[in-house]
Amino acid sequence: MKFGSITPELIAMSVQDRHYKDLKKAILAVSDALNAELADLVDAGCKVVQMEEPQIHMLAAKGLSGDPVLNVDFMVEVFNNTVRGLRGKAEIWCHTCWGNPAGQRIFKTMPSYAPALDGLNRLDADVITFECCSMGGSDLEAIGKGMKEKKIAIGVVDHHTLQVETPEQVAALIRRALKHIPAERLVLSTDCGMGREGMSRRHAFYKMVSIVQGANLVKRELGLPEGPCLAADDRFSMVE
Ligand SMILES: [Zn+2]
DSSP: OEEEEEOHHHHHHHSOOSSSOOHHHHHHHHHHHHHHHHHHHHHTTOOEEEEEOOTHHHHHHHTOTTOSSSSHHHHHHHHHHHTTTTBTTBEEEEEOOOOOGGGOOOOSSOOOSGGGHHHHHTSSOSEEEEOOTTTTTTTHHHHHHHOSSSEEEEEOSOSSOOSOOOHHHHHHHHHHHHTTSOGGGEEEEOSSOOOSTTSOHHHHHHHHHHHHHHHHHHHHHHTOOOOOOGGGOGGGOOOO
């Protein structure tokens, strides 16, 4: 089971604070509370925890380094405090994306992850996710150069569009990624969650199928074992 959790700064920034009356104190208090709950969850057997999503890339893209609370260094401190003691018992993922309220983009032109890579490298996490499909893979070289140890999960399907990416399109993005990221550290994912109001389950389902089929195209080229994909097996297809 992979458990996704909101990050402390997003909770603290979203609620009315009648107790701490101080954003930094509120964030750290929520961080401690989340850490205790996540520790219980991991002790109960949860093997993968994904934090969604520290504001590191957003703040780095906006260049707001002077704020005493909303700055990259403090966001790194908060993340590491929230997951302290968990790594080793569970695989820790950090999700990043550029937002999708109601399936909409929130930037006129997509920002770059490049200014955020230093902060993301300092996270106590095993896997960092990067939105890549909607950005046309523009940051793949920077990500490959900047992230030398952690696993890198790239989004190979877009969460803003209903048109399902073909396996060939997915495979093309994977091939580009492999020029900069070694296969052993490359993980395939979606750009972001598709469960919000912008997309039906059917669209989301077939996008997942494309991820598996696209990966299989590349695995075949590399001589690696392919993953089963029952949804694309004629014996089980639901033609309407
Ligand atoms: Zn996201």
